[in-house]
Amino acid sequence: MDRDYPNHLALSHHIAAPARRFYEGEMASPPVVRFAPSPTGRIHIGNARTALLNWLFARRRNGTFILRFDDTDPERSKAEYADAIEADLKWLGITPDLVRRQSERMAAYDEAAARLRALGRLYAAYETADELDRRRKRQQALGRPPIYDRAALRLSEAERAALEASGRKPHWRFLLEPSIVRWDDAVRGESHIDCASLSDPVLRREDGTYLYTLPSVVDDIDFGITHVIRGEDHVTNTAVQIQIFEALAGAAPRFGHHNLLTDAGGGGLSKRAGALSIASLRAKGIESLAVAALAVLVGSAEAVRPVDSLDELAGLVDPSHLSHGAARFDEAELEALSARTLHRLPYAAVADRLAALGVAGPKAEALWLAVRGNLSRLDDAAIWREVVEGEVAPIVEDADFLKLAVSCAPEGPWDQSTWGAWTTRLKELTGRKGRALFHPLRLALTGREAGPELAVLLPLMGRARALARLSGQSV
RNA sequence: GCGCCCAUCGUCUAGCGGUCCAGGACGCCGCCCUUUCACGGCGGAAACGCGGGUUCGAUCCCCGCUGGGCGCGCCA
Numbered sequence: 001m002d003r004d005y006p007n008h009l010a011l012s013h014h015i016a017a018p019a020r021r022f023y024e025g026e027m028a029s030p031p032v033v034r035f036a037p038s039p040t041g042r043i044h045i046g047n048a049r050t051a052l053l054n055w056l057f058a059r060r061r062n063g064t065f066i067l068r069f070d071d072t073d074p075e076r077s078k079a080e081y082a083d084a085i086e087a088d089l090k091w092l093g094i095t096p097d098l099v100r101r102q103s104e105r106m107a108a109y110d111e112a113a114a115r116l117r118a119l120g121r122l123y124a125a126y127e128t129a130d131e132l133d134r135r136r137k138r139q140q141a142l143g144r145p146p147i148y149d150r151a152a153l154r155l156s157e158a159e160r161a162a163l164e165a166s167g168r169k170p171h172w173r174f175l176l177e178p179s180i181v182r183w184d185d186a187v188r189g190e191s192h193i194d195c196a197s198l199s200d201p202v203l204r205r206e207d208g209t210y211l212y213t214l215p216s217v218v219d220d221i222d223f224g225i226t227h228v229i230r231g232e233d234h235v236t237n238t239a240v241q242i243q244i245f246e247a248l249a250g251a252a253p254r255f256g257h258h259n260l261l262t263d264a265g266g267g268g269l270s271k272r273a274g275a276l277s278i279a280s281l282r283a284k285g286i287e288s289l290a291v292a293a294l295a296v297l298v299g300s301a302e303a304v305r306p307v308d309s310l311d312e313l314a315g316l317v318d319p320s321h322l323s324h325g326a327a328r329f330d331e332a333e334l335e336a337l338s339a340r341t342l343h344r345l346p347y348a349a350v351a352d353r354l355a356a357l358g359v360a361g362p363k364a365e366a367l368w369l370a371v372r373g374n375l376s377r378l379d380d381a382a383i384w385r386e387v388v389e390g391e392v393a394p395i396v397e398d399a400d401f402l403k404l405a406v407s408c409a410p411e412g413p414w415d416q417s418t419w420g421a422w423t424t425r426l427k428e429l430t431g432r433k434g435r436a437l438f439h440p441l442r443l444a445l446t447g448r449e450a451g452p453e454l455a456v457l458l459p460l461m462g463r464a465r466a467l468a469r470l471s472g473q474s475v
Numbered sequence: 476g477c478g479c480c481c482a483u484c485g486u487c488u489a490g491c492g493g494u495c496c497a498g499g500a501c502g503c504c505g506c507c508c509u510u511u512c513a514c515g516g517c518g519g520a521a522a523c524g525c526g527g528g529u530u531c532g533a534u535c536c537c538c539g540c541u542g543g544g545c546g547c548g549c550c551a
Contacts, residue, residue, distance in 0.1 A: 038551050070551060129549055136548085145477050146547060171549050188480080197478060198547080205549045212551045235479065236546050259481085260544065268544075298487055303500035323488070325481035326544040333486075333501065340501095343514070373514040427510065438511035450512040 031063035031226045035089075035096075036216065038070040039081035043088050045276040045329055046231065046261050046269045049295040053258055053317065054229045055094045056296065060314040066223055067096035071103045072210050088278040092288050093310045100223070102215045109210050112218045112248055113203065116174065121247050122203060124170030125152035126163045148173070148199035172204040174213070174244060181239040186227065186256030186319040193239035201240050213237070217244045225253050229319065232257040256319045259299050261329040269329065276331065285377035289313075290338035299327025306341040308349070339376040350378060357382045363389070363460060370456040387446045388460040394469040395443040402444050402470045404429060409470075412463040419455040444470050 035051040037043060043051070058065040067089065071077035086099070102109075116122035125148075127135075136146040152173070155163070163170075178196040185191045203214040220228060235257050245252035261269050269276065281291055290306065293313055297304045301321040307313045347354075347365040354364060359381050371384040386392060396402060408425050410418050423441070427433055442454060445466055451457070458466060468475045 036551085040551080073550070076550080125549095127549095132549080140476065140547095143476050147477095173549095191479085193479075202549050207549085209549090211549070216551090231545090232480070233545055234551090237551090257480095262544070264486090266543070297500095301488060304487065305500070323481085327488090328486065330486065330501095336501075374512095423510080433510040435511050438509095442511070448512095452513075453509095454511090 029226075031058055031061050032066065032224050033058045033063060033227050033229060034066040034068045034220070034223065034225055036068040036070045036219075036230075037085055038073065038076070038212075039078055039085060040073070040076040041081055042084050042277045042279055044269065044278065045281070045291070045295055048088075048092060048278055048291065049261060050229070050231055050258065051089060051094055052092065052292055052296050053319070054227075056310065056314040056317045057227065057229060057319065059310065060317075063226075064097045065094070066098045066100060066225070068219060068223070069099070069101045069103075070212055070216065071101055072212060072215050074103070074209065077103070084279070088282075091278065091282055092292055098223075100219070102210075102219065105215065105219065105222075106210075108218050108222060109215050112214060113172065113210075116203075116244075116247060117172075119247055121175045122172050123152060123175055123200075124160075125173050125202075126155070126160075126168050126170050127151070145197060146199075147197065150200065169206040171202050171206045173200040174203050174240070176200050176240065177243060181242050183238065183242060183252070183255055186229070186254055187258055187322050188232075188256075188324055191235065191238075191257075193236060195239050195243065198236070198240065213240065214244065217241050217248065220253055221245065221249045227254045227256060229256045229258065231260050232324075233260060258319070258322050259324055260326050261295075261299065262326045264328060264330040264332070266326075266328060276329070281334070285338075285379050286334060287338040287341045287378070290334060290341040293341070294329070294334050294337050298329060298333075299323055304333070304337060306337060306344060308344065308346075335376070342375050342378055343373045345372065353378060354381055357385070359385045367460055370460060371452045374450075374452040383448075384452065384457075387448070387451070388457065389465075391474055392447040392469060393474045394445070394447055394472055396472050397440040397443050399472070401430065401432075401440050402472070405441060406467050406470045409463070409467055414459045414463055414466075416455050416459060419458050441470075444472075 033054040035054050037047060037051075055065050057063070067086065069077075069082050069085075071082070082101075086096075089096070113122060132148070135149075139146045152170075153175075176195045176198060180192050180194045182190065182192045201213050202211055204210050219225075238255050238257070242252045263269055263276070278291070282288070289308075289310070292310060293307050294304055296313065296317050299322060300317070301323070302316045307316070347368045350368065351364070354360065354368060357379060359367060367385060367388055368381065371381060374384075375381060405422070405426055408422070408429065410422055423437060427437055430437075438454075442451070443449070445454065445461070446457070447469075465475055
């Protein structure tokens, strides 16, 4: 890093000093990563994958995770979206160590732009957006790559003066060196991009505002980012950014580009981002732990499986174990994983959420353990609370049989062996077995076709309630 | 159109020239727990895109084709 680069914009006490060092071979100090969404909408499963990969990476290595809002586009950025994104991340279990906004750091970008200009790497260009658009289309039509021709560099002083005199304001482009930029990608290994095939990127608009590229690099430098983990839609940007990093700081952080997700049909995800928004998954009652697990495990060498915590998940995630091709994200698989996640959650992990559903008190844990294996969403625990201690309208399929069941009901108190003894007696009395024996009882006792084992439900339900329901009473 | 990346069971993948008549996970099917639905346990079916090379020998290396993802913005 340049010695003379001003340090005053760097994060001070928030981040341990060693974290400011850029990546150098094997990691010596805890990493600093960032997730940098633009607050122009809610996040979907694809964004969540990036956020989680960063968070889990930092978490496992005692690193720092920064949430950085790339809100340089004042037209589209909204504070409400930023808040919503933070809420979505929190639901996933991600709490940033630091939150920053690019809109608050204009001075730093001005300073960096001035340095690039002094270095001869930033030049004024006067084409209008329309002109550039037409030019691109013409190049495409001719079968040529749509690359900026650097006409601005060939302007004479007189031409430039005339343009300025006519009121034209320039936008500013970064002068790319025509080299092949190489880096060792944390996911994809040795990578390279030929910058001769790229346009000089516009860093600053004619109105003085910045595009994503420069602020991103400046922030990565000033915040001491050691690893940039992002989607592979950014690989081409990497070449450009490495050149800017080198111009500004002498070195670039380590990059890792994870594979992208497609929808169940194999198409790009952005089109149906709404359907797979974190908010919608949450509204459907999907477990956040399942969303997190599938988001980072799919498309990796690790088997998709339920986890008990994000820490456990962190142990399963490694950038080098991600595959390089797009992977399918199937919502049906998510729902199945969510159910399996639920089936193993200990009471302590869900006590608060259960209490909010009205499942609390001394019997709450026993109820949870009795029903969790049967749930596909946690909210359904409330149904079984109703069955066990609330009111249920029994379904009477065979009144005579139920009457017989009442007449031979064991005396209390009931325990887990009660059900077996009771049904064995009924079998002897009627010769019934299988579905004919159990189905009418389940229907009357719970009002439902399916559910947890009655042997465990019965003691929780109690003798009086059970007998009343078998008699057709709603209790 | 040009560039980058990818190509193994339905899906996510392991495989890094002989160890593969290809391993795991989910899903599916069957059996068991149970004399019910579900949960759980056990077992089974199921794949190397196509065509050329290289090699004694290709899933693994090279080329082409096909298919797919991404990029080529005064978006991020």
